[in-house]
Amino acid sequence: MKFSTRAIHAGQDADPATGATIVPIYQTSTYTQEAVGVHKGYDYSRTANPTRAALETQLAALEDARYGCAFSSGMAATAAVLNLLSAGDHVVVTDDLYGGTYRLFARVLARYGIGFTYVDMSDLEALEAAVETNTKMFWIETPTNPLLKLIDIAAVCGLRDARHPEGQRAVVAVDNTFASPYFQSPLALGADLVVHSTTKYIGGHSDVVGGAVLTNDQALHDVVKFHQNAVGGIPSPHDAYLTMRGAKTLALRMREHERNALAIAGFLESHPQVERVYYPGLPSHPQHDLAKRQMSGFGGMLSFTLLGPQRRAIDFANRMRYFSLAESLGGVESLICHPARMTHGSIPREERERRGITDGLLRLSVGIEDLSDLLADLGDALEGSARDYSR
Numbered sequence: 001m002k003f004s005t006r007a008i009h010a011g012q013d014a015d016p017a018t019g020a021t022i023v024p025i026y027q028t029s030t031y032t033q034e035a036v037g038v039h040k041g042y043d044y045s046r047t048a049n050p051t052r053a054a055l056e057t058q059l060a061a062l063e064d065a066r067y068g069c070a071f072s073s074g075m076a077a078t079a080a081v082l083n084l085l086s087a088g089d090h091v092v093v094t095d096d097l098y099g100g101t102y103r104l105f106a107r108v109l110a111r112y113g114i115g116f117t118y119v120d121m122s123d124l125e126a127l128e129a130a131v132e133t134n135t136k137m138f139w140i141e142t143p144t145n146p147l148l149k150l151i152d153i154a155a156v157c158g159l160r161d162a163r164h165p166e167g168q169r170a171v172v173a174v175d176n177t178f179a180s181p182y183f184q185s186p187l188a189l190g191a192d193l194v195v196h197s198t199t200k201y202i203g204g205h206s207d208v209v210g211g212a213v214l215t216n217d218q219a220l221h222d223v224v225k226f227h228q229n230a231v232g233g234i235p236s237p238h239d240a241y242l243t244m245r246g247a248k249t250l251a252l253r254m255r256e257h258e259r260n261a262l263a264i265a266g267f268l269e270s271h272p273q274v275e276r277v278y279y280p281g282l283p284s285h286p287q288h289d290l291a292k293r294q295m296s297g298f299g300g301m302l303s304f305t306l307l308g309p310q311r312r313a314i315d316f317a318n319r320m321r322y323f324s325l326a327e328s329l330g331g332v333e334s335l336i337c338h339p340a341r342m343t344h345g346s347i348p349r350e351e352r353e354r355r356g357i358t359d360g361l362l363r364l365s366v367g368i369e370d371l372s373d374l375l376a377d378l379g380d381a382l383e384g385s386a387r388d389y390s391r
């Protein structure tokens with residue numbers, strides 16, 4: 001089955017009880033048993049629910065994975081993966097990553113005795129130097145949020161294999177939220193686990209928060225599933241339904257996101273008011289060749305800086321008409337965000353600036369509106385802010 005067919009058919013069989021073509025929202029917390037221990041495979045909805053099970057089958061199919069677990073948010077999914085570790089273990093992490101993931105690592109899990117080293121994983125020598133004898137996990141975000149750096153997933157997996165004998169291998173986990181399963185398949189490149197914030201491209205309509213963990217490794221899946229039930233960070237049946245509905249059109253939407261983002265990246269790069277554009281689809285991106293090799297498309301996220309004082313970024317963001325000033329990404333509508341004040345505000349300023357997330361950086365989630373309207377919106381804001389700052 002090809003990608004678009006999987007998105008529409010995997011987990012989407014007609015309802016066995018009624019023949020309903022669309023998976024029903026099984027809005028129930030519990031299930032009546034015929035006799036003690038005699039039931040149809042469901043006993044309590046934290047443990048399993050038919051609507052969520054359908055979503056898990058669909059999401060696993062999108063990553064070509066054998067197993068899937070759905071969560072109530074991307075952060076809950078991330079926490080479930082980190083639960084594979086114990087006090088005294090060490091994780092090597094990409095230095096550029098979502099601020100909330102940094103917050104979970106630095107302010108929650110570090111207190112439980114897990115060590116984290118942040119490193120620019122695009123520098124393989126620096127990566128190798130960051131590995132310790134107790135390194136049990138590599139946490140990769142690629143493309144990274146918000147600087148759109150690329151990490152060579154196969155190269156990190158190669159390093160893992162060289163350092164650790166079979167049986168004691170560190171786990172490579174990839175947050176595939178920015179690329180989406182349509183443009184990037186980390187498991188095929190050697191990763192052990194994929195994490196998604198399904199809030200973003202997979203849900204696709206900015207109306208539901210969710211997360212997922214996908215893997216081909218049954219032992220890893222068993223631990224993640226145990227955590228899902230033991231801790232209980234599950235999506236509601238209604239949220240599972242919304243995510244499933246959104247995911248059916250992932251392929252269509254991703255093609256449009258990319259088409260618009262490519263055009264906007266080119267427009268911004270050639271604009272005299274723009275200092276720098278970060279987008280893997282631009283030939284000027286330092287890892288454009290890796291992007292072409294590792295991804296089947298460049299996605300819909302880009303960041304940029306303007307010429308002039310950094311405070312110009314905030315003025316610019318306030319001028320947009322169709323780009324809503326909002327956190328999050330991956331919905332059909334375009335969004336603009338000021339990472340330093342919004343999505344990455346939980347990273348201490350000094351740390352943030354060292355990583356290149358300056359007050360002048362703006363991030364766009366390019367939606368699937370008509371391209372000419374989006375270009376006009378950006379052009380008008382660039383002109384307006386240029387007028388203000390030339391006075």
Ligand code: P1T
Nearest residue numbers: 073074075098177197199210327328343
């Ligand atoms: O928001 P939630 O569904 O819990 O997902 C967290 C998350 C995980 N991974 C990546 C790469 C993310 O970008 C996010 C959430 N990010 C935003 C809300 C944002 O605007 O960047």
